[in-house]
Amino acid sequence: MSVDVESDTPLLWVLRDHFQLVGTKYGCGIAQCGACTVHLNGAAVRACTLPVSAVGTKAVTTIEGLSPDGQHPVQQAWNEVDVAQCGYCQAGQIMTAAALLAKTPKPTRAQIDNAMQANLCRCGTYHRIREAVERASEKMTKS
Amino acid sequence: MAMETLKPTRREFLKLAAAAGGGLVLGFHWGDSEATAMHVVTSEATTLNFNSYLSIGTDNIITIFSPNPELGQNIKTSFPMIVAEELDADWANVRVAQAALDTARFERQLTGGSGAIPHSWERLRKAGATARHMLVEAASAKWQVPSESLRTESGKVWHDASVRAATYGELAADARALPVPSEVKLKNKKDFKLIGQPVRNVDHPAIVSGKPLFGLDFYREGMLQAMIQRPPQFGSKIKSVDATAAKAMPGIVDVVQFKNNVAVVGKSTWQILKARKLLKIEYEAEGTLESTSDHDKLLKESLNAASATLRRKDGDVEAAFKSAAKVIVREYQCPFLPHNPLEPMNFFAHVQPDKVELVGPSQTPDMARNEVARLLGIAPDKITLELTRLGGGFGRRLKADYVLEAAELSSIIKAPVKVTWTREDDMMGGSYRPAVRYRFEAALDARGAMIGYKLRGVGINSGNPTREDNFPSGAVENLLIDSIEHKSAITTGAWRAPITNFLAFAEQSFLDEVAMEAGQDPVQFRLALLNQAKQKPTGSVKYDVDRMRAVIELAAIKGGWGSKRNLGFSVYFSHRSYVAQVAEVEKIDGKSVLKKIYVAADCGVVVNKLGALQQVRGGVVDGLGHAFYGNLTFKDGAAEQRNFNTFRLIRLKEVPEIDVHFVDNGIDPTGLGEPALPPTGAAVANAFFQATGKRWYEQPFVKQQGLEGVQLGAPW
Numbered sequence: 019m020s021v022d023v024e025s026d027t028p029l030l031w032v033l034r035d036h037f038q039l040v041g042t043k044y045g046c047g048i049a050q051c052g053a054c055t056v057h058l059n060g061a062a063v064r065a066c067t068l069p070v071s072a073v074g075t076k077a078v079t080t081i082e083g084l085s086p087d088g089q090h091p092v093q094q095a096w097n098e099v100d101v102a103q104c105g106y107c108q109a110g111q112i113m114t115a116a117a118l119l120a121k122t123p124k125p126t127r128a129q130i131d132n133a134m135q136a137n138l139c140r141c142g143t144y145h146r147i148r149e150a151v152e153r154a155s156e157k158m159t160k161s
Numbered sequence: 162m163a164m165e166t167l168k169p170t171r172r173e174f175l176k177l178a179a180a181a182g183g184g185l186v187l188g189f190h191w192g193d194s195e196a197t198a199m200h201v202v203t204s205e206a207t208t209l210n211f212n213s214y215l216s217i218g219t220d221n222i223i224t225i226f227s228p229n230p231e232l233g234q235n236i237k238t239s240f241p242m243i244v245a246e247e248l249d250a251d252w253a254n255v256r257v258a259q260a261a262l263d264t265a266r267f268e269r270q271l272t273g274g275s276g277a278i279p280h281s282w283e284r285l286r287k288a289g290a291t292a293r294h295m296l297v298e299a300a301s302a303k304w305q306v307p308s309e310s311l312r313t314e315s316g317k318v319w320h321d322a323s324v325r326a327a328t329y330g331e332l333a334a335d336a337r338a339l340p341v342p343s344e345v346k347l348k349n350k351k352d353f354k355l356i357g358q359p360v361r362n363v364d365h366p367a368i369v370s371g372k373p374l375f376g377l378d379f380y381r382e383g384m385l386q387a388m389i390q391r392p393p394q395f396g397s398k399i400k401s402v403d404a405t406a407a408k409a410m411p412g413i414v415d416v417v418q419f420k421n422n423v424a425v426v427g428k429s430t431w432q433i434l435k436a437r438k439l440l441k442i443e444y445e446a447e448g449t450l451e452s453t454s455d456h457d458k459l460l461k462e463s464l465n466a467a468s469a470t471l472r473r474k475d476g477d478v479e480a481a482f483k484s485a486a487k488v489i490v491r492e493y494q495c496p497f498l499p500h501n502p503l504e505p506m507n508f509f510a511h512v513q514p515d516k517v518e519l520v521g522p523s524q525t526p527d528m529a530r531n532e533v534a535r536l537l538g539i540a541p542d543k544i545t546l547e548l549t550r551l552g553g554g555f556g557r558r559l560k561a562d563y564v565l566e567a568a569e570l571s572s573i574i575k576a577p578v579k580v581t582w583t584r585e586d587d588m589m590g591g592s593y594r595p596a597v598r599y600r601f602e603a604a605l606d607a608r609g610a611m612i613g614y615k616l617r618g619v620g621i622n623s624g625n626p627t628r629e630d631n632f633p634s635g636a637v638e639n640l641l642i643d644s645i646e647h648k649s650a651i652t653t654g655a656w657r658a659p660i661t662n663f664l665a666f667a668e669q670s671f672l673d674e675v676a677m678e679a680g681q682d683p684v685q686f687r688l689a690l691l692n693q694a695k696q697k698p699t700g701s702v703k704y705d706v707d708r709m710r711a712v713i714e715l716a717a718i719k720g721g722w723g724s725k726r727n728l729g730f731s732v733y734f735s736h737r738s739y740v741a742q743v744a745e746v747e748k749i750d751g752k753s754v755l756k757k758i759y760v761a762a763d764c765g766v767v768v769n770k771l772g773a774l775q776q777v778r779g780g781v782v783d784g785l786g787h788a789f790y791g792n793l794t795f796k797d798g799a800a801e802q803r804n805f806n807t808f809r810l811i812r813l814k815e816v817p818e819i820d821v822h823f824v825d826n827g828i829d830p831t832g833l834g835e836p837a838l839p840p841t842g843a844a845v846a847n848a849f850f851q852a853t854g855k856r857w858y859e860q861p862f863v864k865q866q867g868l869e870g871v872q873l874g875a876p877w
Contacts, residue, residue, distance in 0.1 A: 023429075023431075024411070024431070024432070026431075027429075027431045028431065031429065031430045031431040034430070035380075035386070035429040035430050035431070036429070038380050039371075040371070040373045040375075040377070040378035040380070041370070041371015041372070041373075042371070043375075043377070043503075043504070043552075044377065044430075044505070044581075045503050045504075045505075045584065046584045046804055046805050047583060047584060047804075048584075048804055048805070048806060050804065050805035050806050051503065051805055053503060080371065081369075081370065081371030082370070082371045084370075085370075087370075088366055088369060088370030093369040093370060096365070096369045097361065097365050097366060097369060100359075100361045100362055100365060100771050100775075101365075102233075102362055102364075102365055102368045102369075103233030103234075103235065103775060103776075103779055104232055104233030104502070104503070104504070104550070104551060104552050104553045104554075105233070105362075105364065105365075105368035105374065105375075105550065105552070106375060106502075106503045106504045106552030106553060107503050108368050108369060109368075109369070109371045112369060127875075128875075131813060131814040131874075131875070132814070134813045134814075135812050135813055135814045137813070138503065138805065138810050138812065139503075139813075140501060140502060140503045140553050140555075140783075140810065141233045141553060141779045141783075142778060142779035142780075142781070142782025142783050142786070142811070142816070143775060143778075143779065144782060144812075144813040144816045145778055145816065145818075145819065146775065147813060148813065
């Protein structure tokens with residue numbers, strides 16, 4: 019599958035409109051809310067302001083690709099803690115958390131707060147996000 | 162906005178391939194058909210319908226339909242739990258399907274007013290109990306044993322005497338053929354097995370794996386997309402439109418004007434966004450273009466107006482104030498607020514001559530359909546509306562404006578179209594929480610008893626900004642409550658816990674001051690008022706004194722009231738439920754840090770412990786965040802904050818611990834979507850007063866002077 023898009027098209031809209039990978043969400047369009055977080059070579063980036071021409075040969079991982087079956091340790095932790103209310107921001111939260119834990123498997127509370135600070139949750143599920151990141155960290159460092 | 166960095170004349174295209182070698186390696190997985198198209202389940206052909214809510218498959222899978230819009234209140238899990246409880250279903254075999262709008266099958270298919278569970282509690286229980294009864298009767302006939310000798314558990318009918326059991330799936334066909342009983346016995350609440358347990362959100366695995374669930378995720382082959390340029394200033398209208406440049410942009414199918422809207426229709430979002438910026442639209446004022454400075458002046462002046470709409474009058478308030486030993490007068494004000502659900506407004510519409518298809522997120526699908534029917538001159542029964550999951554609502558999606566736009570556009574362009582709002586569209590295109598100002602007055606006698614109470618509320622498009630029968634009405638002998646509403650071009654609407662989201666702050670901040678002026682403990686002061694309402698009520702008392710007292714006492718115990726420093730108290734009754742809060746501020750290195758909020762909530766029976774806990778926490782976080790930061794101001798009719806860079810929402814680091822306790826009183830559920838929010842602002846402000854000696858009278862709190870050293874969140 020391939021698509022023709024203008025080079026300034028943000029990765030977000032290529033994913034959503036052209037590949038119909040809609041797990042990556044639009045929330046603000048100005049890299050403030052984090053709902054569009056994806057991984058670029060493993061680092062969390064905002065797809066809403068990243069022109070697709072800047073992707074180059076770097077690997078893009080979306081929430082759909084985080085694990086083949088939705089069973090990445092972060093996803094498992096999210097399910098176990100039952101984090102979501104409306105759920106709209108959670109894919110972005112998970113991608114931010116997964117990038118954090120890949121780099122810092124045992125983050126301190128301050129490191130968790132500083133990383134997850136980048137993602138807004140309008141429902142206010144922040145306590146559970148924190149708890150789920152801690153739980154995912156335990157899973158990833160145990161196995 | 163991000164779009165401003167564009168060079169619109171640039172026509173450089175990039176070919177992207179999903180596989181390696183095309184310049185872009187996409188790490189997602191193909192071949193997952195679920196990820197490519199949205200599928201809204203509305204019926205199950207292989208199952209037997211028992212009633213509107215419930216069908217049982219011969220494969221023993223039980224499908225429970227959840228009719229109400231799901232926006233994070235977790236109704237899609239808690240509704241089916243209620244049905245499954247009375248059915249004695251095995252929850253592992255229950256599948257939940259979001260029902261489309263169907264007024265023949267369901268009543269009150271809407272989300273608002275914290276009313277879904279209170280309204281549906283009994284009918285959901287009956288739906289489960291009715292099917293259970295029929296399954297028992299089927300087993301009784303099959304085994305030739307009296308139905309009284311049978312029991313149900315975990316999705317089976319059991320005959321203990323002969324050690325026989327049959328699954329509901331095995332019995333479904335026989336049971337379905339039996340007459341539906343008109344009366345069924347419901348369980349005793351003490352026998353509940355599922356209700357009250359922590360049950361995980363049924364959509365959670367789909368949420369965490371990015372499945373298409375939301376309105377914005379709806380795509381259909383051949384559909385067009387559109388964005389609409391609406392007047393940026395409330396009180397203005399279109400004078401002229403030049404769409405030449407926009408129409409010439411790649412991927413743009415059409416530019417259509419209707420009412421004061423200019424819709425750019427195309428094939429992809431980014432092309433539409435770019436083209437929309439090239440529209441040349443002249444607007445002209447058709448009324449006053451209002452600014453926040455005008456509103457501030459108007460609200461202050463209105464508090465002194467000679468006449469107002471009387472809301473409640475008890476006793477002789479003027480005489481009480483004349484005889485008072487002490488009079489306390491305070492004023493409180495809040496700004497407009499946008500709702501900001503994280504999923505912006507959107508809707509899909511396909512209008513055809515003989516039928517209309519609508520798909521998307523709405524809190525009021527029935528109203529939306531009826532309004533579309535009126536707009537298009539089509540009978541409502543020709544219109545279908547499928548509900549997606551809602552990426553938040555907070556009251557914004559009670560209005561059907563964005564559904565009507567999509568329908569009108571589809572009827573003009575004669576094509577299926579999804580209309581999407583940007584965040585800026587959303588924040589500039591209200592319906593906002595109205596700006597309101599209050600003046601409270603209390604008259605104390607020489608012993609410190611509150612013998613007179615006055616409240617005037619003035620607001621902009623606020624309707625009645627008071628709740629004249631709420632506490633402390635009924636507890637004060639001489640009382641006067643009135644209000645004034647100013648009309649404006651700025652559109653307003655219900656915002657989570659309408660009116661009480663700020664009124665509670667004002668009232669509970671005021672009562673805190675009055676208690677101290679009276680030389681009384683704030684908790685004891687409130688309890689004394691409740692005692693007065695119980696023993697010697699004045700006029701009608703429309704809140705439950707005992708329920709309010711119980712949450713006050715529970716919050717005081719849990720929060721360590723009387724044994725700790727820097728605590729703030731607040732209690733509020735809204736939408737049938739009662740919530741009291743104690744906020745605790747801690748002094749750390751000279752800073753005043755909000756450490757913890759203790760919550761006592763009485764919403765009657767808690768259906769889902771896991772969902773209810775988060776509902777309360779979420780409400781507190783919402784109340785806290787907006788009280789501190791939420792501020793929408795206007796200049797010449799236009800909202801000045803248009804995205805999250807200038808409109809601040811609370812973030813993870815800033816939330817205190819929230820310790821939630823539910824009153825277990827066995828009352829039928831009374832709703833929980835909103836009641837935890839209103840008390841938060843005052844509990845927090847009253848606690849910070851204890852720590853800093855400063856009272857806050859306006860929201861957002863960040864507007865106040867002397868906020869140095871006040872901090873949300875742990876100090877790192």
